[in-house]
Amino acid sequence: MPNDKNYFYIPQIKKRNQKATLFKATTLLAIIFSISFLIFFLVDIVRAGYPAFTQTYIQMDVAINEEVVENPYSALKGKNLKIASRAWLRDLPNMIKENPSWMNTTQTLWVLANSEVDQYVKGKESRTHERERAYVDELRAEGKIERKFNTIFMTTGDSKIPENSGIYASIVGTVLTIIVTMVIAFPIGVMTAIYLEEFAPDNRWTQVVEVNINNLAAIPSILFGLLGLAIFINFFGVPRSSPLVGGMTLALMCLPVIIVSSKAALKSVPSSIRQAGFGLGLTKWQIVRDHVLPLAMPGIMTGSIISIAHALGETAPLIIVGMIAFVPDAATSFTDASTVLPAQIFTWAGMPEKAYLERTAAGIMVLLVVLLSLNAVAVYLRRKFERKW
Amino acid sequence: MTMENGFIQHALHAQEQDSTQESIKVQVKNLNLFYGEKQALNSINMDIYTKKITALIGPSGCGKSTFLRCINRMNDLVQSCLVEGYIGVDGHDIYDKEIDVVAVRKRVGMVFQQPNPFPKSIYENIAYAPIMHDIVKKGKECDELVERALRGANLWDEVKDKLKDPGTALSGGQQQRLCIARAIAVEPDVILMDEPTSALDPISTEKIENLMLDLKKNYTIIIVTHNMQQAARIADYTAFFHMGNLIEYSDAKTLFVNPKEKKTEDYITGRFG
Numbered sequence: 015m016p017n018d019k020n021y022f023y024i025p026q027i028k029k030r031n032q033k034a035t036l037f038k039a040t041t042l043l044a045i046i047f048s049i050s051f052l053i054f055f056l057v058d059i060v061r062a063g064y065p066a067f068t069q070t071y072i073q074m075d076v077a078i079n080e081e082v083v084e085n086p087y088s089a090l091k092g093k094n095l096k097i098a099s100r101a102w103l104r105d106l107p108n109m110i111k112e113n114p115s116w117m118n119t120t121q122t123l124w125v126l127a128n129s130e131v132d133q134y135v136k137g138k139e140s141r142t143h144e145r146e147r148a149y150v151d152e153l154r155a156e157g158k159i160e161r162k163f164n165t166i167f168m169t170t171g172d173s174k175i176p177e178n179s180g181i182y183a184s185i186v187g188t189v190l191t192i193i194v195t196m197v198i199a200f201p202i203g204v205m206t207a208i209y210l211e212e213f214a215p216d217n218r219w220t221q222v223v224e225v226n227i228n229n230l231a232a233i234p235s236i237l238f239g240l241l242g243l244a245i246f247i248n249f250f251g252v253p254r255s256s257p258l259v260g261g262m263t264l265a266l267m268c269l270p271v272i273i274v275s276s277k278a279a280l281k282s283v284p285s286s287i288r289q290a291g292f293g294l295g296l297t298k299w300q301i302v303r304d305h306v307l308p309l310a311m312p313g314i315m316t317g318s319i320i321s322i323a324h325a326l327g328e329t330a331p332l333i334i335v336g337m338i339a340f341v342p343d344a345a346t347s348f349t350d351a352s353t354v355l356p357a358q359i360f361t362w363a364g365m366p367e368k369a370y371l372e373r374t375a376a377g378i379m380v381l382l383v384v385l386l387s388l389n390a391v392a393v394y395l396r397r398k399f400e401r402k403w
Numbered sequence: 404m405t406m407e408n409g410f411i412q413h414a415l416h417a418q419e420q421d422s423t424q425e426s427i428k429v430q431v432k433n434l435n436l437f438y439g440e441k442q443a444l445n446s447i448n449m450d451i452y453t454k455k456i457t458a459l460i461g462p463s464g465c466g467k468s469t470f471l472r473c474i475n476r477m478n479d480l481v482q483s484c485l486v487e488g489y490i491g492v493d494g495h496d497i498y499d500k501e502i503d504v505v506a507v508r509k510r511v512g513m514v515f516q517q518p519n520p521f522p523k524s525i526y527e528n529i530a531y532a533p534i535m536h537d538i539v540k541k542g543k544e545c546d547e548l549v550e551r552a553l554r555g556a557n558l559w560d561e562v563k564d565k566l567k568d569p570g571t572a573l574s575g576g577q578q579q580r581l582c583i584a585r586a587i588a589v590e591p592d593v594i595l596m597d598e599p600t601s602a603l604d605p606i607s608t609e610k611i612e613n614l615m616l617d618l619k620k621n622y623t624i625i626i627v628t629h630n631m632q633q634a635a636r637i638a639d640y641t642a643f644f645h646m647g648n649l650i651e652y653s654d655a656k657t658l659f660v661n662p663k664e665k666k667t668e669d670y671i672t673g674r675f676g
Binding site: 215216284286287289290291292293294295296297300304305308309 | 512585
């Protein structure tokens, strides 16, 4: 037997393999790097945000009488008044109205603690006085302090009193705004893409339009806010801060992305399908509507939903059209003043009280959940349309 | 003459079947076609006969497919394309300004090189266009048409139990027959076929060829093919194109057995092409 070892020998093989391994390791490192950042971000947000989903309540004896209805602050005295929430006390007359039997009795109630006490109970930095801390510790030892699920956060709007502020109004605002955005941007974007891809003649003019649309997709979003301010608010007089104006502004921002992705989806439909249609004497519209669009739909859906999800997290253009304003109540129509999730998060992030800090993180968690569910819808729709063909 | 015997046999066979009265279905007069500056067809004159198979042969880029696509105005879709001259179907100019191109294509159907069923069910593939053309209403009438078309394309027995299945799930040869069924469902007079078997295996090809021989009882068929044996097997008339010119056009027997032009002879004996 001759020495066959050298038969498959290539001089550089070891070095080449090393290079391949190194390259693979580098790419792996890149993904580990980005995943670790993502995990760090998620852990940090959840750690900071989850305490906002509970709120401290203190069991107290509250003396109810006529005077309390006039001046609710008189219901509690001394240290109790110092640690109770002013928002809760302001609401006390309403509670009395609902429970007339309370009148002229002393009720043992779970009173909402103010945010500083709440922060102290949660073991965070707090501006409470030494004496109050001692009193709170004393109450805690007696089992008169409890952390309950924070229904206030999930059911109210913004407030200047931290323990009374909630995310609900901005969720409503976001939903209304996104509805406006979808209703405007999706049909206009898809129709534009269909015209440009299927009907427009290939001339200088359409080329200019296409280049401009591609460039618009890369424009800083705040400029769309300025455009919305100038056109919708100043020229057409659409109510400021309303989901209508916010949605229209975001629709402007979404349009280029929807058009570009829809065009790509239409382009990917094989031209043999169109040829087949023409060969049968179908009109262009019949071919596009019944044969091309169904095939392009998953791609159009994906692009549109990604772009709308992007709009959902957009803050800058909405600040310009006034959606950053302090709006305590949830909007009931498209023209009511409203705020949106990212704007609410932005507002809270700038507040000095520590309680707003955890609300900021909790708001981000809510926004992430909304985004993830929207993406889940996108995946579902894509699957559904793909399964058809 | 040192022609392969097979050719002659096929050509003779095709000739024997030819016994009907010959009338002109498609008349082409002085047809010139330009792609921008470049002239792709040079004054083509050709009469295509009713209920016959006419094969267009020639080397790649000779203009035979371009010519075929003139007959149902598919070239209108190419922006830079300019067509001059006259093409008449039953004596009616299809390039007349008054005439809607959609109506032309309803009368002159087309089958393509790659089977291209719509991404819909077998049933919908066939029913869609007739419903759009108001040939049938949805329901029983439409079911009958689908069956008739599938039987006409020799596909009924293979797919009658799975009409709801996607057309794209069929084999290549079945897909092509589905495309032919789809074409005949809109009841055209003329069917154009652009290399309909070049993407298929020999067995599927044979089925399609037999189908074409059946179809010519009712339709005028014009087929572009690269395969000269195929032209010899099925065509009644054959036209040889070269460099945008119609070099020779005659009944298939004459063209294959006794070509008049040197170029035709060179091509069919494999000296170029």
